[in-house]
Amino acid sequence: MTEKKRRGRPRQAEVARLAGVSQTTVSLVLGGNKQGIVIHEDTRRRVLEAARTLGYVPDPAARRLAAAQNNLLGVFSFTATFPTDPAHSYYPFLVGVEREAAARGFDLVLFTGSSTGGAGAEAPGALERVRLADGCLLFGRHVPTGPLRRLVEDGFPLVHVGRRDEVEGLTWVGADYVAASAEVVRHLVAAGHRRVVLVREDDDAPASTDREAGFRQGLAAAAGGEGAGGDQGVEGDQGAGGEKGVEGAVVRLRAPAEELTADWVVAQRAAGVTAFVAEETDTGAAWRALRGAVARAGLRAPDEVSLALLGSPPPDLPADGEATGFDIPRAELGAAAVRALTDLLAGRRPGGTLARCAFRPGSTTGPPPTATT
Amino acid sequence: MTEKKRRGRPRQAEVARLAGVSQTTVSLVLGGNKQGIVIHEDTRRRVLEAARTLGYVPDPAARRLAAAQNNLLGVFSFTATFPTDPAHSYYPFLVGVEREAAARGFDLVLFTGSSTGGAGAEAPGALERVRLADGCLLFGRHVPTGPLRRLVEDGFPLVHVGRRDEVEGLTWVGADYVAASAEVVRHLVAAGHRRVVLVREDDDAPASTDREAGFRQGLAAAAGGEGAGGDQGVEGDQGAGGEKGVEGAVVRLRAPAEELTADWVVAQRAAGVTAFVAEETDTGAAWRALRGAVARAGLRAPDEVSLALLGSPPPDLPADGEATGFDIPRAELGAAAVRALTDLLAGRRPGGTLARCAFRPGSTTGPPPTATT
DNA sequence: CGCGGAAACTAATACGCATTAGCAGCGCGA
DNA sequence: TCGCGCTGCTAATGCGTATTAGTTTCCGCG
Numbered sequence: 056m057t058e059k060k061r062r063g064r065p066r067q068a069e070v071a072r073l074a075g076v077s078q079t080t081v082s083l084v085l086g087g088n089k090q091g092i093v094i095h096e097d098t099r100r101r102v103l104e105a106a107r108t109l110g111y112v113p114d115p116a117a118r119r120l121a122a123a124q125n126n127l128l129g130v131f132s133f134t135a136t137f138p139t140d141p142a143h144s145y146y147p148f149l150v151g152v153e154r155e156a157a158a159r160g161f162d163l164v165l166f167t168g169s170s171t172g173g174a175g176a177e178a179p180g181a182l183e184r185v186r187l188a189d190g191c192l193l194f195g196r197h198v199p200t201g202p203l204r205r206l207v208e209d210g211f212p213l214v215h216v217g218r219r220d221e222v223e224g225l226t227w228v229g230a231d232y233v234a235a236s237a238e239v240v241r242h243l244v245a246a247g248h249r250r251v252v253l254v255r256e257d258d259d260a261p262a263s264t265d266r267e268a269g270f271r272q273g274l275a276a277a278a279g280g281e282g283a284g285g286d287q288g289v290e291g292d293q294g295a296g297g298e299k300g301v302e303g304a305v306v307r308l309r310a311p312a313e314e315l316t317a318d319w320v321v322a323q324r325a326a327g328v329t330a331f332v333a334e335e336t337d338t339g340a341a342w343r344a345l346r347g348a349v350a351r352a353g354l355r356a357p358d359e360v361s362l363a364l365l366g367s368p369p370p371d372l373p374a375d376g377e378a379t380g381f382d383i384p385r386a387e388l389g390a391a392a393v394r395a396l397t398d399l400l401a402g403r404r405p406g407g408t409l410a411r412c413a414f415r416p417g418s419t420t421g422p423p424p425t426a427t428t
Numbered sequence: 429m430t431e432k433k434r435r436g437r438p439r440q441a442e443v444a445r446l447a448g449v450s451q452t453t454v455s456l457v458l459g460g461n462k463q464g465i466v467i468h469e470d471t472r473r474r475v476l477e478a479a480r481t482l483g484y485v486p487d488p489a490a491r492r493l494a495a496a497q498n499n500l501l502g503v504f505s506f507t508a509t510f511p512t513d514p515a516h517s518y519y520p521f522l523v524g525v526e527r528e529a530a531a532r533g534f535d536l537v538l539f540t541g542s543s544t545g546g547a548g549a550e551a552p553g554a555l556e557r558v559r560l561a562d563g564c565l566l567f568g569r570h571v572p573t574g575p576l577r578r579l580v581e582d583g584f585p586l587v588h589v590g591r592r593d594e595v596e597g598l599t600w601v602g603a604d605y606v607a608a609s610a611e612v613v614r615h616l617v618a619a620g621h622r623r624v625v626l627v628r629e630d631d632d633a634p635a636s637t638d639r640e641a642g643f644r645q646g647l648a649a650a651a652g653g654e655g656a657g658g659d660q661g662v663e664g665d666q667g668a669g670g671e672k673g674v675e676g677a678v679v680r681l682r683a684p685a686e687e688l689t690a691d692w693v694v695a696q697r698a699a700g701v702t703a704f705v706a707e708e709t710d711t712g713a714a715w716r717a718l719r720g721a722v723a724r725a726g727l728r729a730p731d732e733v734s735l736a737l738l739g740s741p742p743p744d745l746p747a748d749g750e751a752t753g754f755d756i757p758r759a760e761l762g763a764a765a766v767r768a769l770t771d772l773l774a775g776r777r778p779g780g781t782l783a784r785c786a787f788r789p790g791s792t793t794g795p796p797p798t799a800t801t
Numbered sequence: 802c803g804c805g806g807a808a809a810c811t812a813a814t815a816c817g818c819a820t821t822a823g824c825a826g827c828g829c830g831a
Numbered sequence: 832t833c834g835c836g837c838t839g840c841t842a843a844t845g846c847g848t849a850t851t852a853g854t855t856t857c858c859g860c861g
Contacts, residue, residue, distance in 0.1 A: 063583075064559050066817060077841045082819055090820070093838055110582060112559040116498055117817035119489035120846050127537070135530075137522040139759070146519065149510045157540035162557065164500070164537050167530035180485065184535065187488040205483070209436055373746065386512070439847060450811045455849060463850070466808055490847035493816050 065109040074098075074105035081106070085113070086123070119187060128156055128396060129191030131166045131182065133198050142370045143337050145194045148216055151389030152192065159397055164188050182206065185213075190396045192216060196260045196337060212399040216392045218261040226399060228391045228408035232262060235381040235412035236269025236365045237276065239332060240303075242379065242414070243361060244277035247422045248330040250302050252323060253365075254315070254341045255334045257307040266334045266365045267305060274303040304328075308344055315348035324360065329423035335366025335380070342368065346375070357421030367415075379417030384410050438482040447471075447478035454479070458486070501529055501769060502564030504539045504555065506571055515743045516710050518567050521589060524762030525565065532770055537561045559584060563769045569633045569710060571595075585772035589765045591634040599772060601764045601781035605635060608754040608785035609642025609738045610649065612705060613676075615752065615787070616734060617650035620795045621703040623675050625696060626738075627688070627714045628707045630680040639707045639738045640678060647676040677701075681717055688721035697733065702796035708739025708753070715741065719748070730794030740788075752790030757783050 067081040074081065076098060083092055084102040105111075115125035130136065130152065138144055156163055168181025182202045185191040190212030193203075200221050206213055207224045218229035243251055253270045255263055278301040308314045323331075331349070333341040342364050349360060356362040367382055368375035388410055395405035440454040447454065449471060456465055457475040478484075492498045503509060503525065511517050529536055539557055555575045558564040563585030566576075573594050579586055580597045591602035616624055626643045628636055651674040681687045696704075704722070706714040715737050722733060729735040740755055741748035761783055768778035 068817085078818080079820085079841055079843095080839090082817095083840090086819065092840085095839060098839080107553075110556055110559060110578065112557055114493070114498070114817055115500075115560050116489045116492040117846095118819085120487070120493050120816090120848090121818045121820080122846060123819060130538075135523075135526060137519065137526045139523055141514065141519055144519075146510065146514055146517070150512055153508060153510045153538065153540055162537055162539050162560075164535055165503075165526070166535050167526055183485045184488050187492065187535075205485075441847080451848085452811055452813095452850085453809090455847095456810090459849065465810085468809060471809080487847055490816090491849080493818090493846090494848040494850080496816060 064114070065111045067111070067113075070102065070105045070109055070111050073109060074101045076102060085111070116187065119189075124189045124400070125187075126161050127164050127188040128161045128393065129164045129166055129185040129188035131168060131185050131191055131193055133193075133195030136165055136167075136194070142339070145216075147385035148194065148389035148392075151386035151391075152393055153389075154386075155390035155393035159393065161189075161393075161397075166191075186211060190214070190400050192392050192396060193219075196258075196262065198222075212396060214392045214396045214399065214405070216388060218265065220261070226395055226405055228388055228395055228410070229261075230383045230388060230410045230412050232265035232365070232412070233269035233272060235414065236266045236332075237273035238269075238414050239363050239365060239380060240270055240273025241277060242416075243330045243332070243363060243420060244273070244301055246330075246361065246420060248361060249300050249423075250304075250326070250328040251330045251332060252328050253303065253305045253332050253334070254345045255305060255307055256336055256338075256341050257309050258336070260336075263334055263336065270303065270305070270332065270365070274301055277301045308341060315344045317348055317352035320348045320352040320354065320360075324354075330361035330363065330420065332363040332365055335364055335368075339369030339372070342375075342378075343372075356419040359424055361420035361423070363417070363420050366412075377418045379415065379420040381412040381414050383412050437487075438484050439487075440484070443475065443478045443482055443484050446482060447474045449475060458484070498560075498562050499534050500537050500561040501534045501766065502537045502539055502558040502561035504558050504564055504566055506566075506568030509538055509540075509567075515712075518589075520758035521567065521762035521765075524759035524764075525766055526762075527759075528763035528766035532766065534562075534766075534770070539564075555579070558586075563587070563773050565589060565765050565769060566592075569631075569635065585769060587765045587769045587772065587778070589761060591638060593634070599768055599778055601761055601768055601783070602634075603756045603761060603783045603785050605638035605738070605785070606642035606645060608787065609639045609705075610646035611642075611787050612736050612738060612752065612754060613643055613646025614650060615789075616703045616705070616736060616793060617646070617674055619703075619734065619793060621734060622673050622796075623677075623699070623701040624703045624705060625701050626676065626678045626705050626707070627718045628678060628680055629709055629711075629714050630682050631709070633709075636707055636709065643676060643678070643705065643738070647674055650674045681714060688717045690721055690725035693721045693725040693727065693733075697727075703734035703736065703793065705736040705738055708737055708741075712742030712745070715748075715751075716745075729792040732797055734793040734796070736790070736793050739785075750791045752788065752793040754785040754787050756785050 067078045067085070070085075071078045071081045080094065080098065081102055083090075083094060084099050085106060088094070113125070115127055118125040130149070132145055134143070136145055136149075153163065164187065166181070166184050168184060182199070185206070191214075193213060193215040194217070196217075198215070198219065203213075203222050203225065207222055213225060215225055215227040216229075217227065219225055219227045240251060251274065253267060255267060306315075331345055333345040335342065345362065349356070349362060354360045362378065364375075364378045364380035366380055368378050368380070388408075391408045391410065395408060398405035440451045440458070443458075444451045444454045453467065453471065454475055456463075456467060457472050458479060461467070503522075505518060507516070509518060526536065537560065539554070555572070558579070564587075566586060566588040567590070569590075571588070571592065576586075576595050576598065580595055586598060588598055588600040589602075590600065592598055592600045613624060624643075624647065626640060628640060679688075704718055706718040708715065719735065722729070722735060727733045735751065737748075737751045737753035739753055741751050741753070761781070764781045764783065768781065771778035
C-alpha cells in the first residue's frame with residue numbers, strides 16, 4: 056500500500072501524509088513558525104520524525120520564491136574562482152568564508168557565471184543568477200558596474216571583497232593598503248633611504264591606487280607633510296622633495312612584463328635611488344619585473360639595494376618569502392565579508408571593515424649602501 | 429496613469445501588459461519556446477521591446493522552481509573543502525569541477541557541513557542536506573558509508589571522486605593507481621633493480637590499497653607472472669621471487685611519521701634492496717618518512733639508492749618535484765566527475781572512469797649502484 | 802456553405818513552500 | 832444557554848515562471 060516515495064526528493068506534502076497532518080503544519084513545524092501558531096508537542100514530534108525518516112530537505116528555489124530565505128550565500132567572482140593557476144585564485148579568502156559561513160549555518164553557492172570555458176565573454180545574465188541565494192559575496196579586481204548597480208538598486212544584499220567605491224551603496228570589506236604601504240615606505244625612510252621608486256602595473260584598480268596613495272603618504276609623512284610627486288611611464292619620474300630631502304617616483308609598467316632593464320636600474324641608482332618597492336597584484340608582474348631587473352643589474356638586496364613589496368610575494372616564488380612587505384589577512388577578510396553579508400541579511404548596517412595588514416620586516420631591505428656616489 | 433512599476437523588478441506580467449499580450453506569450457518569447465509554438469514576428473518584437481524598456485530580468489528562483497531542476501551540483505567533502513593548508517585541499521579537482529559545471533550551466537553548492545568549527549564531530553544530518561542540490565560530488569579518503577548508502581538507495585544522484593566500492597551502487601570516477609604504480613615499479617625493474625620496498629601508511633583507503641596492488645602487479649609482471657609477497661609491519665618483510673629474482677616487500681608506517689630510521693635503511697640495503705617507493709597520501713607521510721630516513725642514512729638518489737613516489741610530492745616540498753612517480757590528472761578527474769553526475773541526472777548510465785596517470789620519469793631513480801655488496 | 806486545419810494566441814495549472822484566513826472543539830463567565 | 836476566547840489545526844492563496852490544453856480567427860477547398 057505504501058507507494059509514497061515515487062521518486063526524487065520528498066516534499067512537505069509527503070512528510071505531511073506520513074505524519075498524518077497537513078502540509079501547512081509541516082511548514083509550520085519545520086520552518087521557523089514565526090507566526091507563533093500553537094502546535095501540540097506530540098504533533099511536532101510526529102512531523103519531525105516523519106521528516107527525518109523521509110530525509111526531507113527544503114527546496115531552496117521554492118523557499119526563495121515564497122519570499123523566505125534559503126540559507127545560501129552566493130560566491131561570485133568575475134574570473135574563474137578556481138583558475139588553473141592557484142596563484143590567481145581566491146583560495147585564501149575562501150578559507151575564511153567557508154569557516155564563517157559554516158559557523159552561521161549557511162551553505163555556499165559558487166556561481167560559475169564568469170568561468171564559462173575560459174572565454175572571457177561572460178554569459179550576459181550570469182550575475183543575475185545570484186538572486187537565487189539570500190545574498191552574495193563578490194570577488195574581482197575589475198567588475199562590470201552596470202549589472203552590479205542594478206542588483207544594488209534592487210536591494211539585493213551584496214558584499215564585495217576588496218575596496219570598491221564605483222558602485223554607490225555597494226558594501227565592501229577591504230584591507231588597508233594605504234596604511235600598510237605607508238608603513239613599508241616609512242620603514243625604508245627610517246633605514247636611511249632618501250629616494251624611493253614604486254613600480255606598479257598600468258591598471259587602475261582600487262588595490263593599485265591605494266598602494267600608490269600609501270606610498271605617497273609614507274613619503275609625505277617622512278618628508279614632513281608634503282606629498283610625493285606623481286607621474287606616468289618609465290620616463291616620467293618626478294620627485295617630491297621634503298624637508299629631509301625624501302623623494303619618491305612612480306613607474307608604471309606598460310606591457311605585462313619586462314619593461315624594466317638592468318640599465319634602467321643602474322640609471323636609477325645613479326640618480327640616487329637606493330630603494331625600490333613593487334606593488335603586489337594577482338599576477339605579481341611588478342615584483343617580477345623589479346626583481347628581474349635588479350638581478351640582471353647584478354645587484355643584491357639588501358646590501359646594494361633595498362627591495363620591498365607592497366604585499367606578499369607570488370606563491371610560485373616561495374624563495375621570496377623573505378621579502379620585506381606586508382601580509383594581507385585574507386582569511387580574515389573572507390570571514391569579515393560573511394559577517395557583513397549576514398548583517399545585511401539581518402537588516403543591520405554592517406560596520407565598515409578595513410583590515411590591518413601585518414608588516415613583514417623581511418630581509419630584502421636595510422640601510423642604503425654607504426659607499427654610493 | 430502609469431502606476432505599473434510598483435516596486436522592484438518587473439515581472440513577466442508587467443512586460444505582458446506593456447506589450448499588450450499575455451504572460452504566457454512573454455514567457456514564450458523570452459524563454460526558449462522549445463514547444464515550437466508559432467509567434468508572429470511583430471509580437472515577438474513588441475515583447476522584446478517591452479522587456480528591454482522595463483529592464484526585465486527573470487527570477488532565477490521561479491525559473492528553477494518551475495523547471496523542477498535547480499541546476500545546482502553539490503560538492504561535499506568529508507573534511508573542510510577549503511582547509512587552511514592548501515596542500516590538503518581539493519583545489520586541483522575543483523579546477524576541473526568548476527570548469528565543467530560552468531560549461532553545462534550548473535552552479536555549485538559547497539556544503540559547509542563537515543567543517544563545522546574544526547571539531548571532527550560532523551553535524552549528524554550534515555550529509556542529508558546535499559539533497560537540496562540536484563546531485564552531489566563527494567570527496568574524501570574515508571567516508572561514512574551508512575548515511576551514504578541511504579542516499580544511494582533513495583536514488584539521489586551521487587558521484588564519488590576516487591575509487592569507492594564499499595557502497596554498492598555508488599558511482600565513482602577514479603584514477604588508475606594500479607596501472608600507474610605498476611608502471612613505476614616496471615621502470616625500476618627495467619633499470620636493473622631486483623629488490624624493491626614499498627613504504628605505505630597503515631590505512632586501508634582504496635587509494636592505498638590500489639597502489640599496493642599496482643606495486644605487486646608491477647613486480648609480478650617483471651618476475652614472470654607471480655605476485656609479490658605481502659605482509660605487515662616494519663619487520664614483516666617477505667619476498668616473492670620470480671624468474672629474474674625480482675622481489676618486493678611492503679612496509680606499513682604505524683605511527684603518523686618517523687617510524688623509519690637510518691638504521692632501517694642501511695639494513696634494507698644490506699639485504700639487497702636498491703630501490704624504495706612510497707605511496708602518496710594527502711599528508712605525504714610515507715614519502716616524508718622515506719626521504720627523511722634515506723637522508724639521515726647519508727644516501728643520495730639516484731646514485732646510491734633509487735627513490736620513487738606513487739603519485740606527486742606534497743606541494744610544500746616543491747624541491748621534490750623531480751621525484752620519479754606519476755601525476756594524477758586531478759582537474760580532469762573533477763571534470764569527469766561532473767560529466768558522470770550530469771549523466772546520472774539525465775537518466776543516462778555514466779561510463780566508468782578510470783583515468784590514466786602520466787608517468788613522471790623524474791631524476792631520483794637510476795640503475796642500482798654497481799659496487800654494492 | 803460548411804468544415805478541416807493551420808496560425809497566433811491565451812487561460813489555467815503546476816512547481817514547493819510560506820503565510821493568511823479561518824474553522825472546529827472546548828471550557829467558562831454571564 | 833449563549834457567546835467569547837483559546838487551542839490546535841487546515842484550506843486557500845500567492846510567489847514568478849514554464850507548460851499544457853485549449854480558443855479564436857482566418858483560409859482554402861470540396
